Amino acid sequence: MTTRQSTFSAGLIENIPHLRRYARSLTRDVQQSDDLVQDCLDRAWSRMSQWRDDTNLRTWLFTIMHNLYVNGVRRSKRQGGWDDYDPHHTPDPRQTGQESMIQMRDLELALSKLSDDQREILMLVCVEGLRYEAVAEILGIPQGTVMSRLHRARDALRRTLEGGEPMKLRRIK
Amino acid sequence: MKHTITPEQARLHAYADGQLDPENSLALETELAQDPEAREQVDRYQEMNELLRHYFDPVLDEPVPPTLLVNRSRPAGWSFITQMAAAALLLAVGLFGGFYLGIHSDLTPQLAAEDAEHVVGEVVMAYSVYTPEVNHPVEVSGDQRAHLVNWLSKRMGRNIVAPSLDGLDMKLLGGRLLASDDGPGALLMYENPQGQRVVIYACLSDEKSSAFHYAQQQGVSVYYWVDNEVVYAIAGEISRDRLLPIAQSSYDQMIF
Numbered sequence: 001m002t003t004r005q006s007t008f009s010a011g012l013i014e015n016i017p018h019l020r021r022y023a024r025s026l027t028r029d030v031q032q033s034d035d036l037v038q039d040c041l042d043r044a045w046s047r048m049s050q051w052r053d054d055t056n057l058r059t060w061l062f063t064i065m066h067n068l069y070v071n072g073v074r075r076s077k078r079q080g081g082w083d084d085y086d087p088h089h090t091p092d093p094r095q096t097g098q099e100s101m102i103q104m105r106d107l108e109l110a111l112s113k114l115s116d117d118q119r120e121i122l123m124l125v126c127v128e129g130l131r132y133e134a135v136a137e138i139l140g141i142p143q144g145t146v147m148s149r150l151h152r153a154r155d156a157l158r159r160t161l162e163g164g165e166p167m168k169l170r171r172i173k
Numbered sequence: 174m175k176h177t178i179t180p181e182q183a184r185l186h187a188y189a190d191g192q193l194d195p196e197n198s199l200a201l202e203t204e205l206a207q208d209p210e211a212r213e214q215v216d217r218y219q220e221m222n223e224l225l226r227h228y229f230d231p232v233l234d235e236p237v238p239p240t241l242l243v244n245r246s247r248p249a250g251w252s253f254i255t256q257m258a259a260a261a262l263l264l265a266v267g268l269f270g271g272f273y274l275g276i277h278s279d280l281t282p283q284l285a286a287e288d289a290e291h292v293v294g295e296v297v298m299a300y301s302v303y304t305p306e307v308n309h310p311v312e313v314s315g316d317q318r319a320h321l322v323n324w325l326s327k328r329m330g331r332n333i334v335a336p337s338l339d340g341l342d343m344k345l346l347g348g349r350l351l352a353s354d355d356g357p358g359a360l361l362m363y364e365n366p367q368g369q370r371v372v373i374y375a376c377l378s379d380e381k382s383s384a385f386h387y388a389q390q391q392g393v394s395v396y397y398w399v400d401n402e403v404v405y406a407i408a409g410e411i412s413r414d415r416l417l418p419i420a421q422s423s424y425d426q427m428i429f
Contacts, residue, residue: 021232126222
């Protein structure tokens with residue numbers, strides 16, 4: 001194994017938990033999200049030569065995953081995603097502590113009301129803590145759009161969390 | 174689809190996400206003191222960040238399915254577990270709740286739970302006692318590396334290595350001998366230019382070897398493992414992500 005290969009493989013391993021967390025937010029399903037991670041890692045290996053040492057590996061991997069998701073999973077909406085969210089289900093106990101069960105259920109419900117775009121931007125900015133420039137690169141949109149999308153996503157999440165009328169997403173062309 | 178956001182609004186988001194440069198951030202803080210509405214907005218953004226992380230973060234600690242560690246673009250049989258990647262894998266694998274691949278389980282018995290806690294407790298204690306020291310953090314300073322290593326190895330009855338972490342900007346400050354519950358213990362201390370310190374602690378163990386583990390106690394992150402009847406623990410008051418490369422590099426240099 002070359003040094004580059006071993007750096008690359010160590011980098012992939014290090015990023016797997018982050019990829020899984022992001023994938024989980026996209027698909028909401030453990031099996032589907034791990035399939036997505038697997039596809040992403042396969043793609044990364046096959047494109048290793050395209051990865052430049054000076055680009056952030058996480059940004060690069062997230063870009064791959066975003067594209068795979070947009071082109072694959074999202075196109076053929078499968079069962080079990082956010083669209084099928086059942087507000088009466090019990091939140092995954094692994095993801096919550098008892099005391100915050102209700103809060104987590106509210107959050108899940110609120111998330112299920114957001115668009116894919118909005119959930120994605122919240123994950124990348126709020127959970128993953130990525131720079132706006134990196135988010136723009138991952139999503140393939142200008143940074144200004146990142147800001148406006150983030151603004152709307154937070155606004156929508158806040159409103160639903162506050163128990164207001166669940167915001168129906170309007171597409172303003 | 175065109176939505177606009179005012180520069181003022183964009184600044185609030187950037188501030189809440191810690192993405193404003195220090196100068197702008199400071200200026201905005203002053204403004205926020207006069208503007209309760211904007212202040213509340215920022216607080217809400219940060220609360221939502223926290224809530225989302227609270228919900229999604231546990232995924233990071235779930236065991237990684239072994240299938241994800243296989244490089245499928247290679248012919249059958251190839252996997253991440255090849256030569257140089259092996260150490261990194263053991264390390265990564267150990268991070269995820271003590272999970273490891275079946276093939277390694279014979280070679281790497283897990284530390285007994287109480288043993289592990291013991292080591293974590295000892296290194297966190299040593300870290301808390303010695304790293305705040307300004308004048309006497311170590312007994313033998315890092316510029317006498319050979320002497321330090323010989324002395325500690327002799328007292329421990331084991332070959333102790335002081336890994337070189339210069340590439341990670343951590344300089345060896347030096348080391349000291351400690352009395353652990355299981356006999357002599359060695360403590361090495363490193364420091365980066367910002368004054369952040371980490372320690373490496375070694376003492377004897379009943380175990381032969383173990384996988385890589387992570388623990389956190391009192392805000393101190395700890396990676397530890399056993400090799401050749403010596404348990405090593407690396408501790409620092411830094412995030413798990415930042416401690417990882419330091420631990421990884423030390424591990425690579427300390428196992429034989």
